[in-house]
Amino acid sequence: MDQTKAPYFQALLEYVDSGVQPFHTPGHMQGHGADQAFREFVGDNILAIDLTPMPGIDDLLQPMEAIKEAQELAAEAYGADHTFFLINGSTSGNQCMMMTAVNPGEKIAVPRNSHKSMLGGLVMSGAHPIYMQPAVDQEMHMDNSVTPETVERTLDEHPDLKAVYLVSPTYYGVAADLVAIERIVHERGKLLLVDEAWGPHFKFHPALPISATEAGADMCINSTHKMLSAFSQCAMLHQIGDRVRLDRLKAVLKMFLSTSPNLPMVASLDVARRQMATEGPALLSRTIELAEEVRRRLNEIDGIYSFGEELQGREGVYDLDPTKVTVRVTGLGYTGYEASEILRKRYNIQVELADLFNVVALFTIGTTREAAERFVYAFEELARDDRAVDMYAPSGILDQRMTRGTYQLPAIPPMRMLPRDAFLADTEFVPFKESAGRICAETISPYPPGIPVLSPGEEITPELIDYLRLEIRAGVRIQGPYDDELKIIRVVQ
Ligand SMILES: Cc1ncc(COP(=O)(O)O)c(C=O)c1O
Structure with missing residues (x-):
């Protein structure tokens, strides 16, 4: 054709x-x-x-x-x-x-x-x-x-x-x-x-x-x-x-x-x-080169790490998309959420995603060299020791567990009912912090990335309550529940 x-x-x-x-x-x-x-x-x-x-x-x-x-x-x-x-x-x-x-x-x-x-x-x-x-x-x-x-x-x-x-x-x-x-x-x-x-x-x-x-x-x-x-x-x-x-x-x-x-x-x-179909290879070559160059330059900054090829071959890492630039900022004492906010407020840069440890930036066929330079500059500034201490100083929310790198992602909770059955069941609201042992009737996803840590039909575990409360304290938005702040949660009656 x-x-x-x-x-x-x-x-x-x-x-x-x-x-x-x-x-x-x-x-x-x-x-x-x-x-x-x-x-x-x-x-x-x-x-x-x-x-x-x-x-x-x-x-x-x-x-x-x-x-x-x-x-x-x-x-x-x-x-x-x-x-x-x-x-x-x-x-x-x-x-x-x-x-x-x-x-x-x-x-x-x-x-x-x-x-x-x-x-x-x-x-x-x-x-x-x-x-x-x-x-x-x-x-x-x-x-x-x-x-x-x-x-x-x-x-x-x-x-x-x-x-x-x-x-x-x-x-x-x-x-x-x-x-x-x-x-x-x-x-x-x-x-x-x-x-x-x-x-x-x-x-x-x-x-x-x-x-x-x-x-x-x-x-x-x-x-x-x-x-x-x-x-x-x-x-x-x-x-x-x-x-x-x-x-x-x-x-x-x-x-x-x-x-x-x-x-x-x-x-x-x-x-x-x-x-x-007509220009893809050429446009993407330019994009990949730009992203790789940015990754190299970020990795020269103390306290910053952007993973690349060296991860290939680890369990579950068969291949990598080089146009996603994930920047780990915990070496600077910041959570990803804090770094994302600083990037926006101080440098007028909006990243795609922040999590506790990282910010993730997309490099696409629309990313210009000028934008890439600005991105690297923001991290160089963020990492400077002599940067004025201001409202954007690390909050200290990255507690000992996380900075030591031993923070555990929560285990998959047991599924007690099919998602559809729990979604359609008679439900009631209970305080989230007292909900351990109950069957969740809604989807609880930190956003982004929008991956559920609790789904309809799953048992709410004490470990999950801890994890989600920490994420909320760290500033993450939770999508899915009736109560955005997750003070209460909908459970199966
Ligand atoms: C893995 C994955 N699948 C599906 C979606 C939904 O995509 P869309 O926003 O195009 O509806 C997303 C959105 O972030 C996603 O990350």
Whole structure:
């Protein structure tokens, strides 16, 4: 196919050029009725292509024209048999994969460090999760990926598993050994689903980890908006081979879609694919070199550590995405949260993620050299001994346990009920600090990265209460519970 084409973007341009008089949604009528300040800021063009599905424009729910062609071009570029554009992120992708692959009560192996949208998929599908413990690097305070050995053992212990679901890469850019895992899973006739939300660029550069489509996953998802240039919420779901029921997948996708999809978003997926297919290797080479240079320079600063290749080969670290720059700041006495706040308030830099130990920055095809220089400069300043002591001094919240590097991530709590059953059960609120032994009825995820430490159906352990209270004290935002401050928690009655 001709990858220089962007048929969907083209279809929208042709509609605008044809000067049609609109009597259709959206009500702003190509911007004429839009709020003036908003229109002046966003510009006329984006409003002109904010249209509705119609002949010539095509319909994401029933693609027959330009969207069909755009999705076929994306499938070819990614090496998939079918690609579907998503406009509610990989969040909906995870939910669609689960709803397609598993029925109520059927077993699916899932890593514990999955994004919370995977749990939404479990609640909706009613599937029975078998949690796999990802390799944990206590020194780095980081969950890595699930190893082939863990997948094999899980399949041995649960021969009735229907599917294996993986997250690769992790939020920190750690990739699993997908080729080995694919062989293990498919030898036993199970489905392999991969949440590759953070790897939409992998297919387009040989220095990046192998993509899930190349490794032969049955379905995988990419957040095209995360590491490539599509608008926020834009993602793709790829399907490969004949193990997945395509009719079921298509029916599920329709259930998750608005009947009024945002067309500029769909067009942004079309052009993001064209950009990668035509310029991806060159753009990504530049990005990777910049990120590697920044990593090298950060590692020359005392008290700062940004991991790289030296971690490869550790348990659960099969490969690494060099465009994720994780900066460990505990050597300066700061938590990642504190460093993130200083970077924002003092240097006007916003990172993607902060955790207790690190900040994580994305280097993408949109990162300029100037931005990279500013990033390095901020850390050089942060590490200076003679820096004026001010409101941004370390708070001391990094207590002895953590600075000694012995802080333990909490163990997976016992599952007492299926996520769906706990979610739908009669519940009550109890004080969080007195909730040990109760069955949790909500999802508790420090955000970012949005990985649940407690899921519906799991027993709340004293260890988890300690861990979460510490995270809250350190300033982390908790997503999922009814009470944002987690003073009370919803438990099964
Ligand atoms: C591993 C993983 N999967 C899925 C998602 C959800 O992606 P989206 O924001 O595109 O809905 C995220 C979001 O951070 C994620 O980290």
